[in-house]
Amino acid sequence: xxxxxxxxxxxxxxxxxxxxxxxxxxxxxxxxxxxxxxxxxxxxxxxxxxxxxxxxxxxxxxxxxxxxxxxxxxxxxxxxxxxxxxxxxxxxxxxxxxxxxxxxxxxxxxxxxxxxxxxxxxxxxxxxxxxxxxxxxxxxxxxxxxxxxxxxxxxxxxxxxxxxxxxxxxxxxxxxxxxxxxxxxxxxxxxxxxxxxxxxxxxxxxxxxxxxxxxxxxxxxxxxxxxxxxxxxxxxxxxxxxxxxxx
Amino acid sequence: xxxxxxxxxxxxxxxxxxxxxxxxxxxxxxxxxxxxxxxxxxxxxxxxxxxxxxxxxxxxxxxxxxxxxxxxxxxxxxxxxxxxxxxxxxxxxxxxxxxxxxxxxxxxxxxx
Amino acid sequence: xxxxxxxxxxxxxxxxxxxxxxxxxxxxxxxxxxxxxxxxxxxxxxxxxxxxxxxxxxxxxxxxxxxxxxxxxxxxxxxxxxxxxxxxxxxxxxxxxxxxxxxxxxxxxxxxxxxxxxxxxxxxxxxx
Numbered sequence: 004x005x006x007x008x009x010x011x012x013x014x015x016x017x018x019x020x021x022x023x024x025x026x027x028x029x030x031x032x033x034x035x036x037x038x039x040x041x042x043x044x045x046x047x048x049x050x051x052x053x054x055x056x057x058x059x060x061x062x063x064x065x066x067x068x069x070x071x072x073x074x075x076x077x078x079x080x081x082x083x084x085x086x087x088x089x090x091x092x093x094x095x096x097x098x099x100x101x102x103x104x105x106x107x108x109x110x111x112x113x114x115x116x117x118x119x120x121x122x123x124x125x126x127x128x129x130x131x132x133x134x135x136x137x138x139x140x141x142x143x144x145x146x147x148x149x150x151x152x153x154x155x156x157x158x159x160x161x162x163x164x165x166x167x168x169x170x171x172x173x174x175x176x177x178x179x180x181x182x183x184x185x186x187x188x189x190x191x192x193x194x195x196x197x198x199x200x201x202x203x204x205x206x207x208x209x210x211x212x213x214x215x216x217x218x219x220x221x222x223x224x225x226x227x228x229x230x231x232x233x234x235x236x237x238x239x240x241x242x243x244x245x246x247x248x249x250x
Numbered sequence: 251x252x253x254x255x256x257x258x259x260x261x262x263x264x265x266x267x268x269x270x271x272x273x274x275x276x277x278x279x280x281x282x283x284x285x286x287x288x289x290x291x292x293x294x295x296x297x298x299x300x301x302x303x304x305x306x307x308x309x310x311x312x313x314x315x316x317x318x319x320x321x322x323x324x325x326x327x328x329x330x331x332x333x334x335x336x337x338x339x340x341x342x343x344x345x346x347x348x349x350x351x352x353x354x355x356x357x358x359x360x361x362x
Numbered sequence: 363x364x365x366x367x368x369x370x371x372x373x374x375x376x377x378x379x380x381x382x383x384x385x386x387x388x389x390x391x392x393x394x395x396x397x398x399x400x401x402x403x404x405x406x407x408x409x410x411x412x413x414x415x416x417x418x419x420x421x422x423x424x425x426x427x428x429x430x431x432x433x434x435x436x437x438x439x440x441x442x443x444x445x446x447x448x449x450x451x452x453x454x455x456x457x458x459x460x461x462x463x464x465x466x467x468x469x470x471x472x473x474x475x476x477x478x479x480x481x482x483x484x485x486x487x488x489x490x
Binding site for chain 2: 374377387390391393394396397399400401402403404406407408410411414417418421424425429430432433434436437440441443444447448473476477480481484485488489490
Binding site for chain 2: 118163196197198200202203204206209233236240
């Protein structure tokens with residue numbers, strides 16, 4: 004008898020269900036399978052109605068985030084062999100509305116992301132004749148880790164402040180703002196501050212640190228937010244001075 | 251959305267966190283263990299002399315006021331985490347208590 | 363097909379759901395004991411201002427068994443505050459020296475050294 008694993012998956016079809024409910028599936032165990040492989044097996048052989056997002060199957064696209072035994076993980080990054088004992092409980096990412104089965108509504112995140120102006124805002128536009136905006140490797144290293152975000156939303160699922168306040172801009176968006184604020188070629192910190200340094204921005208954060216713990220790309224959004232708190236506080240006091248600060 | 255005025259609450263919170271981390275443990279050791287055990291006596295003359303000095307007053311106020319503010323801000327945030335909301339009552343209770351402590355401490359130091 | 367997104371409830375005791383959240387709550391609770399001990403110090407300052415008899419009364423009060431027990435609990439939480447505060451400082455204030463990032467361990471070790479130094483200075487000033 005070959006080994007099997009039992010998955011309890013949260014199902015929700017709005018056209019027929021009034022609320023979500025768990026459904027059990029038994030899949031074959033393979034040493035090299037990840038949870039995503041088990042879900043694909045269910046969809047291909049057991050229940051074609053199961054709906055979930057996935058793409059790269061190698062933890063770079065950020066599509067397959069879900070709650071696995073209560074922990075936000077990429078399903079392509081969670082090995083079945085680590086869940087051999089007991090049941091694997093699979094639910095959509097916490098703190099987001101459920102669209103269908105394991106698919107969440109992420110519109111709020113898309114708005115929050117664009118609200119922090121995640122693009123280069125240069126202080127002075129240079130004509131092409133003046134050449135490129137130069138940056139040394141040392142200057143790149145200052146912000147490089149904050150470029151690694153794959154928008155997988157595991158950090159939003161882990162963050163209790165995201166649970167308590169739906170308007171919190173959130174770890175990934177704030178980490179990306181920090182990426183640009185730290186970039187030597189950028190001069191847009193002040194323009195981002197109305198959102199980043201608002202009550203719904205960095206100030207909602209209480210440094211739980213769960214976001215950084217679950218991040219599959221080691222972006223460390225918690226660090227980004229704390230550094231931004233210090234920088235925003237300094238700017239706030241500078242702006243009290245007659246000539247204004249960095250404005 | 252507008253820039254928040256939180257920095258005015260947060261900077262003393264951060265300073266208080268550092269002061270509490272570096273100084274509060276040894277103070278508790280003194281008043282909670284070394285004085286009860288008789289290892290330290292903290293005689294009135296010495297304490298009053300220190301508190302009489304303006305620098306002494308500032309130091310004594312700092313080691314009380316900054317950790318008190320740190321606690322107030324942090325407990326206000328924790329109240330929100332515990333579902334008690336972040337309304338006026340919570341803010342008044344937390345920052346109010348800290349302000350009472352700071353004013354009482356300052357008044358006492360001025361009177362020494 | 364009609365959409366009907368389902369919003370899941372947030373429990374009031376959400377923080378009991380995961381060990382990392384319980385640890386976070388304990389960490390935040392340290393500030394309660396720091397606040398309570400600061401109140402005790404304020405009482406001490408007030409007694410100091412009231413004169414010798416009042417001050418010596420405070421010294422006796424702080425040596426009483428209930429006060430010692432309370433302060434022992436405060437000390438445990440205060441120490442935990444120090445440990446957790448130092449541990450996160452490198453994240454909030456990364457340091458660069460001569461273009462190279464300073465290791466987080468060095469920043470943390472520096473804080474422990476400062477903790478030891480400050481404690482020693484205070485103990486000496488208090489008359490040890």
